[in-house]
Amino acid sequence: MNNIKYYAFPSSVADAMNILLNRKYKALVMAGGTLVGKAIPATAETYLDIRNLPLKDIKVKGGKLVIGAAATFDDIDNSELCREWAGGILSQVASQCSSQLIRNMATIGGNIARPHSFNMFPVVLMCMGAEVMLETKNGKILVPYASLSQNKNLKPGENCIILEVLLPKKTKTQTFEFIKLAKTKSSWESYVTLCFSNEKKNPKFVVGALTPRPFCAVEAEKAFAKGAPAEEILQKFTAAIEAVKVTGYRAEAATNLLRRYLGAE
Amino acid sequence: MNKEEILQADEDGMFTITLSVNGELGQMIVSRNESLVEALRHYGWKGTKKGCDTGDCGSCTVLLNDKPVLGCMMPAVAANGGNITTIEGLGTVRNPHPIQEAFVEAGAVQCGYCIPGMILSTKALLDRNPEPTEAEIRKALDGNLCRCTGYVTQVQAVNIAARKMKALKKKQEKTAAKEAEKAARRVSRKAAKKNK
Numbered sequence: 001m002n003n004i005k006y007y008a009f010p011s012s013v014a015d016a017m018n019i020l021l022n023r024k025y026k027a028l029v030m031a032g033g034t035l036v037g038k039a040i041p042a043t044a045e046t047y048l049d050i051r052n053l054p055l056k057d058i059k060v061k062g063g064k065l066v067i068g069a070a071a072t073f074d075d076i077d078n079s080e081l082c083r084e085w086a087g088g089i090l091s092q093v094a095s096q097c098s099s100q101l102i103r104n105m106a107t108i109g110g111n112i113a114r115p116h117s118f119n120m121f122p123v124v125l126m127c128m129g130a131e132v133m134l135e136t137k138n139g140k141i142l143v144p145y146a147s148l149s150q151n152k153n154l155k156p157g158e159n160c161i162i163l164e165v166l167l168p169k170k171t172k173t174q175t176f177e178f179i180k181l182a183k184t185k186s187s188w189e190s191y192v193t194l195c196f197s198n199e200k201k202n203p204k205f206v207v208g209a210l211t212p213r214p215f216c217a218v219e220a221e222k223a224f225a226k227g228a229p230a231e232e233i234l235q236k237f238t239a240a241i242e243a244v245k246v247t248g249y250r251a252e253a254a255t256n257l258l259r260r261y262l263g264a265e
Numbered sequence: 266m267n268k269e270e271i272l273q274a275d276e277d278g279m280f281t282i283t284l285s286v287n288g289e290l291g292q293m294i295v296s297r298n299e300s301l302v303e304a305l306r307h308y309g310w311k312g313t314k315k316g317c318d319t320g321d322c323g324s325c326t327v328l329l330n331d332k333p334v335l336g337c338m339m340p341a342v343a344a345n346g347g348n349i350t351t352i353e354g355l356g357t358v359r360n361p362h363p364i365q366e367a368f369v370e371a372g373a374v375q376c377g378y379c380i381p382g383m384i385l386s387t388k389a390l391l392d393r394n395p396e397p398t399e400a401e402i403r404k405a406l407d408g409n410l411c412r413c414t415g416y417v418t419q420v421q422a423v424n425i426a427a428r429k430m431k432a433l434k435k436k437q438e439k440t441a442a443k444e445a446e447k448a449a450r451r452v453s454r455k456a457a458k459k460n461k
């Protein structure tokens with residue numbers, strides 16, 4: 001049973017921030033509503049619906065790919081820009097999420113604002129070195145996506161609103177590989193999700209679904225950058241997974257997928 | 266911010282929303298916990314089915330501003346100001362929509378529980394992409410589960426519907442062109458009379 005007393009439909013970010021920061025409202029930001037719509041916390045008294053905000057655009061600005069936070073998975077799946085950027089990794093990820101009906105509702109902003117181990121965009125955005133533009137009480141700020149969860153003052157949807165996700169210019173021509181291991185192709189509950197970039201100077205091995213938030217296997221990345229043999233990279237990768245206390249088939253699967261990626265079979 | 270952009274619950278936790286359902290603009294009084302599918306059914310739009318209630322089966326699919334969404338995952342209040350199309354908005358038993366005809370022709374309906382959702386997903390697909398491939402059809406319908414069939418006949422039904430809608434569009438264009446020609450002739454006849 002929720003305690004919602006108000007439903008707000010702001011048409012500008014300024015209006016949305018006024019409600020969010022007004023203690024009277026105790027507002028909770030909602031976009032697609034597929035993650036929290038069914039489990040609204042009892043502390044929230046205002047459902048702040050941001051679907052009318054002008055945050056759906058997908059464009060290239062200053063060489064960066066800019067995705068509005070309210071762009072749905074379907075928008076990303078069908079965006080020509082996303083299909084071309086980085087070999088279409090973003091469209092590929094969007095199309096693998098759940099069903100078309102969910103993809104029509106779920107937004108990229110919601111996927112990164114609400115931490116859930118099964119969310120797929122966090123894994124890819126971390127791998128691509130994405131940045132996030134936020135509207136806070138002090139104005140707009142740009143933060144690297146990887147550090148967003150570590151900043152305890154920033155709680156997207158509670159004290160700030162995600163406006164845009166920005167992908168660095170250099171990622172346009174980079175190659176990424178996203179792997180989702182799940183019961184079925186469209187199953188939301190993945191056993192493990194991985195995103196790899198084999199850029200020589202700055203490789204990335206990001207692991208998702210094993211912990212509430214994705215993590216980088218840093219030592220394995222360093223070993224890869226040094227040109228270490230595949231077995232050494234795999235050992236470091238396994239150690240990174242053990243460090244987050246994940247064992248069993250999911251840990252094995254993650255290592256095997258990296259082994260396959262490295263061509264060490 | 267305009268006052269109408271914030272809705273406040275009454276003492277019983279009820280909200281009054283304004284929305285258009287199948288082209289009829291009206292008001293609904295809904296509770297804060299009521300989902301869109303529950304509200305629609307409560308107000309008589311019972312073609313929209315309630316299934317899993319967790320966003321997995323798609324039987325509650327409705328079109329919100331022409332896009333298929335899950336009625337069970339959306340609070341009714343969140344549909345305030347929207348244009349909803351339910352299966353009743355597409356056709357009737359006497360005058361079915363080409364997609365409905367196609368589903369019957371292909372034998373794609375068994376128990377029928379999932380069909381309203383499937384037809385609405387098909388409508389959205391064909392409006393966006395009049396000639397979809399089989400992969401595109403399967404992708405568009407991947408959120409509408411059917412426990413009776415193996416989806417083969419539904420895919421066939423969408424193909425039949427695509428052909429029907431294309432033929433209908435051609436017919437409508439032909440009729441419109443004929444009407445325009447008639448109107449032009451009328452105007453020129455009038456102008457000739459005036460000149461005389």
